[in-house]
Amino acid sequence: xxxxxxxxxxxxxxxxxxxxxxxxxxxxxxxxxxxxxxxxxxxxxxxxxxxxxxxxxxxxxxxxxxxxxxxxxxxxxxxxxxxxxxxxxxxxxxxxxxxxxxxxxxxxxxxxxxxxxxxxxxxxxxxxxxxxxxxxxxxxxxxxxxxxxxxxxxxxxxxxxxxxxxxxxxxxxxxxxxxxxxxxxxxxxxxxxxxxxxxxxxxxxxxxxxxxxxxxxxxxxxxxxxxxxxxxxxxxxxxxxxxxxxxxxxxxxxxxxxxxxxxxxxxxxxxxxxxxxxxxxxxxxxxxxxxxxxxxxxxxxxxxxxxxxxxxxxxxxxxxxxxxxxxxxxxxxxxxxxxxxxxxxxxxxxxxxxxxxxxxxxxxxxxxxxxxxxxxxxxxxxxxxxxxxxxxxxxxxxxxxxxxxxxxxxxxxxxxxxxxxxxxxxxxxxxxxxxxxxx
RNA sequence: GUGGAUAUAGCUUAGUCGGUUAAAGCGCCAGUUUGUGGCACUGGAGAUCGUCGGUUCGAAUCCGAUUAUCCACCCCA
Numbered sequence: 001x002x003x004x005x006x007x008x009x010x011x012x013x014x015x016x017x018x019x020x021x022x023x024x025x026x027x028x029x030x031x032x033x034x035x036x037x038x039x040x041x042x043x044x045x046x047x048x049x050x051x052x053x054x055x056x057x058x059x060x061x062x063x064x065x066x067x068x069x070x071x072x073x074x075x076x077x078x079x080x081x082x083x084x085x086x087x088x089x090x091x092x093x094x095x096x097x098x099x100x101x102x103x104x105x106x107x108x109x110x111x112x113x114x115x116x117x118x119x120x121x122x123x124x125x126x127x128x129x130x131x132x133x134x135x136x137x138x139x140x141x142x143x144x145x146x147x148x149x150x151x152x153x154x155x156x157x158x159x160x161x162x163x164x165x166x167x168x169x170x171x172x173x174x175x176x177x178x179x180x181x182x183x184x185x186x187x188x189x190x191x192x193x194x195x196x197x198x199x200x201x202x203x204x205x206x207x208x209x210x211x212x213x214x215x216x217x218x219x220x221x222x223x224x225x226x227x228x229x230x231x232x233x234x235x236x237x238x239x240x241x242x243x244x245x246x247x248x249x250x251x252x253x254x255x256x257x258x259x260x261x262x263x264x265x266x267x268x269x270x271x272x273x274x275x276x277x278x279x280x281x282x283x284x285x286x287x288x289x290x291x292x293x294x295x296x297x298x299x300x301x302x303x304x305x306x307x308x309x310x311x312x313x314x315x316x317x318x319x320x321x322x323x324x325x326x327x328x329x330x331x332x333x334x335x336x337x338x339x340x341x342x343x344x345x346x347x348x349x350x351x352x353x354x355x356x357x358x359x360x361x362x363x364x365x366x367x368x369x370x371x372x373x374x375x376x377x378x379x380x381x382x383x384x385x386x387x388x389x390x391x392x393x394x395x396x397x398x399x400x401x402x403x404x405x406x407x408x409x410x411x412x413x414x415x416x417x418x419x420x421x422x423x424x425x426x427x428x429x430x431x432x433x434x435x436x437x438x439x
Numbered sequence: 440g441u442g443g444a445u446a447u448a449g450c451u452u453a454g455u456c457g458g459u460u461a462a463a464g465c466g467c468c469a470g471u472u473u474g475u476g477g478c479a480c481u482g483g484a485g486a487u488c489g490u491c492g493g494u495u496c497g498a499a500u501c502c503g504a505u506u507a508u509c510c511a512c513c514c515c516a
Contacts (some may be wrong), residue, residue, distance in 0.1 A: 009507070065440080065514095066515090114516095116514070116515080118507095122514085122515075122516085123516095195512090195513075259515090260514065260515060270515095277511090278510080279516080282516070284515070305516095307516065308516030312516090334475075366474095368475065369469080370475085371475045374475095374476065375476040375477060376476085379476090384475060387474095396475090398475075400477090403477090
């Protein structure tokens with residue numbers, strides 16, 4: 001087949017066999033967020049370019065080389081969102097939510113766009129679940145947001161992730177640290193790798209993260225941000241940790257975590273998976289106390305995280321996480337002859353009106369082929385309707401798992417009979433689940 | 440953006456030193472005596488061998504370019 005064109009590089013299609021898994025992830029995420037008091041918000045895919053320049057930061061890689069930016073017909077500079085927080089913060093301010101009850105707790109599911117070189121776990125269009133908590137300075141808020149991510153990962157059956165946390169301080173203590181760090185690396189500048197040489201000027205903290213053995217060796221003895229935290233930042237950080245301890249959430253302190261977006265302050269954290277190769281960060285976030293002011297609002301301490309849905313799915317599959325059963329047909333009506341085709345269509349329509357998933361033949365298959373089809377789509381029951389059944393008004397209801405057949409009347413009692421059967425089955429399932437839970 | 444690997448039916452793969460109609464399993468469709476699925480058997484559809492160009496009497500196979508995927512760097516979710 002010579003197709004005219006294919007999916008654009010770095011994008012991917014979610015086929016029916018997979019989409020119910022995505023739905024499961026999304027619904028679980030929103031439900032847990034709801035339990036934590038986070039309500040869903042939706043913002044446009046594109047924004048004015050300056051929003052991201054200001055919030056994400058002019059010097060970051062994301063803004064400098066990864067944004068999908070274009071001029072629209074009104075000559076506005078438009079950018080497809082590269083991340084979720086900026087748009088949420090913009091909408092939060094634009095609609096004056098900051099004048100209501102604080103904190104404002106927001107959750108979202110969005111697609112994001114970054115022009116990067118694709119590889120496993122890294123797409124140009126990817127989906128993110130995230131939360132934002134606007135208007136809370138307290139460390140328990142940090143712990144709350146972290147515990148939300150923690151619980152969600154647990155609930156989804158994700159194993160083998162470790163929570164890494166760090167504090168990158170506030171602008172005041174960080175600038176002191178930057179100076180110190182810079183002079184440390186400058187002293188040994190000649191030994192650093194090429195990329196790190198460039199980082200010296202722009203963002204010396206990134207050198208700490210370098211994988212080159214030479215740089216890593218030098219970084220080993222470099223000054224650590226934690227030692228430079230001002231009293232308030234130190235207190236905050238310690239307090240976050242104590243709340244995590246209190247909630248029995250395990251974490252590792254990792255002084256090398258440096259977020260690539262400029263708006264982060266104080267607490268930063270990542271959930272890192274051991275199943276993902278180079279793209280191991282499933283969830284990343286932190287506090288951004290300066291962002292709201294940066295966007296023109298009154299200063300408002302806030303925080304949040306983003307979680308990559310495609311990566312999450314990859315980890316779940318790698319770890320053999322359980323997914324709910326894909327939805328299946330409950331009743332299949334097999335027909336023989338014109339009169340039966342019409343009767344089946346009517347019955348199926350009524351079943352569907354009653355919320356029962358039902359199907360009948362629409363392509364003119366033989367009876368045998370219809371039975372095969374019913375088997376393939378996982379129908380729980382089938383009813384065969386032909387001339388005989390139309391005449392007697394009685395058909396056989398076949399349980400496709402056991403193969404047992406029982407008579408069923410082709411009148412209005414059909415619906416109640418079926419409904420009761422399905423209900424019994426559901427009750428049995430619930431009982432099974434309860435039994436499992438009890439063990 | 441840098442480096443490396445790969446590219447054959449819907450999926451997973453085979454294809455020997457270039458040589459006729461490119462092979463298999465799974466999946467799909469149909470049939471195995473006429474009204475019943477899962478198993479088995481039989482048959483069928485489905486591939487311009489990623490794309491374009493070159494070498495050659497002849498290319499899935501050799502060469503070049505291009506595109507896409509994967510891996511690492513980078514970056515991040």
